[in-house]
Amino acid sequence: MDSFQLTRAQSPQDAIRAGAMSSTAQQGADVRFLAGGTTLVDLMKLRVERPRHVIDISGLELGDIETLEDGGVRIGAMVRNADLAHHEFIQRHYPVLSQALLSGASAQLRNMATTGGNLLQRTRCVYFRDTAMPCNKREPGTGCSAIGGYNRNLAILGTSEHCIASNASDMNVALAALDATVHVQGSAGERSIPIREFHALPGDTPHIETVLQPGDLITHVSLPAPVQGARSTYLKLRDRASYEFALASAAVVARVVDNRIEFVSIALGGVGTRPWHAGEAVALLQGQAPDADRFRAAADAVLAGAVPQSENGFKIELARRCLVHALSTVTLPERQA
DSSP: OOOOEEEEOSSHHHHHHHHTTOSOSSTTOSEEEESSOTTHHHHHHTTSSOOSEEEEOTTSSOOOEEEOTTSOEEEETTOBHHHHHTOHHHHHHOHHHHHHHHTSSOHHHHTTOBHHHHHTOOOOOTTTTOTTSOBTTTSTTSOBTTTTSSOTTSOSBSOBTTBOOOOOOSHHHHHHHTTOEEEEEETTEEEEEEHHHHBOOOTTOTTOOBSOOTTOEEEEEEEOOOOTTOEEEEEEEOSSSSSOOOSEEEEEEEEEETTEEEEEEEEEESSBSSOEEOHHHHHHHTTSOOOHHHHHHHHHHHHTTOOOOSSOTHHHHHHHHHHHHHHHHHHOGGGOO
């Protein structure tokens, strides 16, 4: 780990001013915010992240979960993953989010990891984490070692010739299905960013992972009021039952009335370069009767643009089965007993 300056922000404004001193919007910038540290500290030890100035924001008063007048909820950026997963209001009204959080990491990590930090969780691609190997996400222009290399765990949706790294977060997938909004303060003021616009596709700039600018501080995430009568689930498929990243996952929220899908929202994880909103599937399912064949057609529509690599082609069928099973769980009466 390289030497760096550590300061503790006394207020969001302190953090924003110091963060804005960064000379670049690229990942690996000169200034980094430190919350739970479950990602940043690891990457600093590996010398993937090499900030010269680390700003500790763990003492900021951004750790509350508050219900809103419209029936939604406001989740502070410093809310720990464990506290969010076990919060009574979240478990009752947004169970897909609680399930997603509890499926990730370990109990010890969930006790430290924060909502804001999880939004910014970086890929687990082995080449990104190995500074001896070329990686466009870590060093733009050096190449993507995963293309033609070890890519079993990587993305098949939203990839480019410059990067095929998958987004690692479970929480982000649930937030995408719940239509969350990320609230940010920065030098230019406050912004509200829909979760589906927050993460960037790699394109030819894979080192730019979000729409955040230097100094931008995530203050909270808001969720709209839960859809009355809806059911939800988070299904995660992985190599082992715990402490493992998804090969494919599905977050589904759906409401069925008179044997018609009146409302549905779907996001996939493990297969995309960002949490993958399955809009094609939603369009095919809205207003239709729940049916396994229709679910398979919806999954096929989402995966039609998949670009598998040498070792991860199995993810197409795995993601299809994952989504069909998740949809069946929340919409078919025989699965709800």
